[in-house]
Amino acid sequence: MNILDELNKYISQDDLWILKIFIIIFAALVIDYFQKRILNKVQAKLESTKTAWDDALIHAVRKPLSLLIWIYGLSFALDVINAPQTQTLREVVVIISAAWVAVRFIRFAEKNIIHQQQIKGKPIDKSTADAVSQLLRVAVILTSFLVALQTMGFNISAILAFGGIGGIAIGFAAKDLLANFFGGLMIYLDRPFAIGDWIRSPDKEIEGTVEKIGWRLTVIRTFDKRPLYIPNSIFANIAVENPSRMTNRRIYETIGLRYDDVKLLPAIVDDVRAMLQSHDEIDINNTLMVNFNKFSESSLDFFIYTFTKTTDWQHYHHVKQDVLFKINEIIAKHGADIAFPTSTIHIPEGIPEFAAQSLKA
Secondary structure: OHHHHHHOOOOOHHHHHHHHHHHHHHHHHHHHHHHHHHHHHHHHHHOOOOOHHHHHHHHHHHHHHHHHHHHHHHHHHHHHOOOOOHHHHHHHHHHHHHHHHHHHHHHHHHHHHHHHHHHHOOOOOHHHHHHHHHHHHHHHHHHHHHHHHHHOOOOHHHHHHHHHHHHHHHHHHOHHHHHHHHHHHHHHHHOOOOOOOEEEEOOOOEEEEEEEEOOOEEEEEOOOOOEEEEEHHHHHOOOOEOHHHOOOEEEEEEEEEOHHHOOOHHHHHHHHHHHHHHOOOEOOOOOOEEEEEEEOOOOEEEEEEEEEOOOOHHHHHHHHHHHHHHHHHHHHHOOOOEOOOOOOOOOOOOHHHHHHHHHHO
């Protein structure tokens, strides 16, 4: 302040406050410039480390620190013109900046940890990571809000008491919103599905890939690429099937042969069973059945019941196609044929002669 005292001798009081504000703003600009350069150098060094926390901290500090510098500069400029409550403003800004740093740190830490786990090839539950991150951010925001209110002179005890009474009324008014919130919480805890899973419900017309699990609703992308937004409370009352977590895919087919091939059927069944047992894509550790099953109206039916090693939808159909072609080759090799619907009419002896005589008469 010695420089400002010397300037008092040469500058009038009407113009001095403008100069003081200019010096304060210029100082804030210089400090902000140098802090950005320092953080750039620190970030360049930290990016070479394997720790995800230090990178997240640098990213989290950048914008809040600039805000803090400029708001502090503004508050000191307001002191020049004797503005009230500048000290309270600085305290509130410190709280807001600290909360902003914490929220950004949690977000960047979540992204960095998931990214590093993916690079290492380790499995990570993105849904759980997102849920924990959201809970931590909400806790930081609520805590900062209450501390800021107390700093500004509000009675926190009265606010909390009012919140308890008002919470009951809000609970009745927003019961659907709360039901969706707790439905989302149950999804995070029970984890019947995760982001990227293919799910479907036999109770509702729901089928597709999970894109997002929020606290209010879940976003599912249907197979015709339409987004489906489902309130989380729905999942508490329906059955959900998760084909993405199946261990195998099943092949269950019935093949019919002609009645004329009844003597060839045992050998065909044995060869089909042997083919499945030696097939590279069939899991013989699961149930494998090939049996004559039924005398149908126009065919002798036998069925195959087996499981593929793959769970991939496209690859499964290639395997199933190969199995069906091989079954057809086995049937043809034995000189048999696959049956198709036919009808045989048996005419008793004597009826043709009777019909001919009736026509002559």
